[in-house]
Amino acid sequence: MSDEFIPPRGTLDWLPARQAARHAMLDAFRAICDGSGYSEVATPVFEEKALFSRTAGESSEVVGKEMYLFEDQGERVLALRPEFTASLMRLYLGNGMSREAQPVRVWCAGSCYRYAAVQRGRYREFTQVDAEAIGSDDPAVDAELIALQLRWYAALGLEGVELRINTIGDKGDREPYLAVLRAYLDAHIDQVDDEIRRQRDLNPLRAFDTKDPASQKVMADAPKIADHVSEAAQEHFAAVRSFLDARGIDYTVDPTLVRGLDYYCRTTWEVAWPELGAQSGIGGGGRYDGLAESIGGPATPGVGFASGVERVLLALEDQGRLPATTGGVDAFFAIFADAARPELHALLDQARDAGVRCEADLAGRAVKGQMKQADRIGAAQTVVCGDDEWARRVCLVRDMTSGEQVDVPFDGLVEFLVNAKG
């Protein structure tokens, strides 16, 4: 309570139960990616600030005010990564991966950092899983990634997730559309709230996300970007949908779905679990065909998604579907003869080497307390050694289910425990 140090705001300690659940979630993601031809990579937790500001765009909140920035002793301006996509594109471009068979499909998982107001499901240090396919503009790749993301949720047992998709066209479609949208906003400027007026110049697309009822009414009739995209982009979107339809994936086409990072184009999507409240978005992604050029690379198509592990974990907890922790031990050593402890702890390690999961009392418990502890941790066998057994160089091994007890000599103990384990 009044401890001197507490974790920094927006960070989490991971206690055994939740850490085990998180680990199981990442294992599931790894298995699904492996099975789909995605290879794991890792990138630094910090990068040059410009990598993020150039790709995500200065107008995005993430870059504008949420990045953790610092300068190192070499006066380099660095940022803790707010997301993975830019780093993965940098990795692709900087390691000659454009010469490999395309598309290059990678995934990673790790901590990201954003300085935002802390809320349930929104932390300043949070964990993302991310998968990207770089080097193909095939709509089948967009659909493959959406399917991959949904397969993860399904594997975790998460129910009730909702997929929304949209197309926001190509870069060339953006400015003409934004001009149309601004003209519409200007025509209704007295009916929308201040926030929309403030965003009018820099990020007018955000107007679609408004929660203000009057503004929502106005935006319902606003020109939608999907109606102002190139024919090629429309065809691409139709193809993506056909790949989703053939898989039987449920989705809603949401013409107002706009994502917050500037590099997106064409397909965008979001997956939500609505009961999570304000932070209901558990993952999202999209295509980013212009991203490579923004960091000095050749034109390279790409598509990918990220999903927030903490949010998915919260959803699983709410649904009572936390991955079970692998508890239980095979044997507990209850040693009442102090003189026997060194030799028996050595035997205990030999048993561990043989694959028997075991522990001994380390709290100075009395006999009853040690038995209770053996029961509490779910030990299948309890190895008892008191003065009598020590003198005879045997242990009394108690089967905790049947209650049967047998003497086992020290030199046969490991073998006995291995056999008892089955």
Next chain:
RNA sequence: GUGGGCGUAGCUCAGCUGGUGGUAGCUCCUGGUUGUGGUCCAGGCGGUCGUGGGUUCGAGUCCCAUCGCUCACCCCA
């Protein structure tokens, strides 16, 4: 960054219009069973009432500030 709610034992929580911190539940430890778990019974450990000020004869209770959690705005994973 802006509002609302909440901070009492390791956990879950009582505590009324200010008047001695709870035989509270769970957990933990010990004993009943001189060396044997799960059930039961008994006992025990455990609190600067988030923190710092203020009002008052007296503050867990009222006021201010601060930190944390939480809900919403915002943003997004």
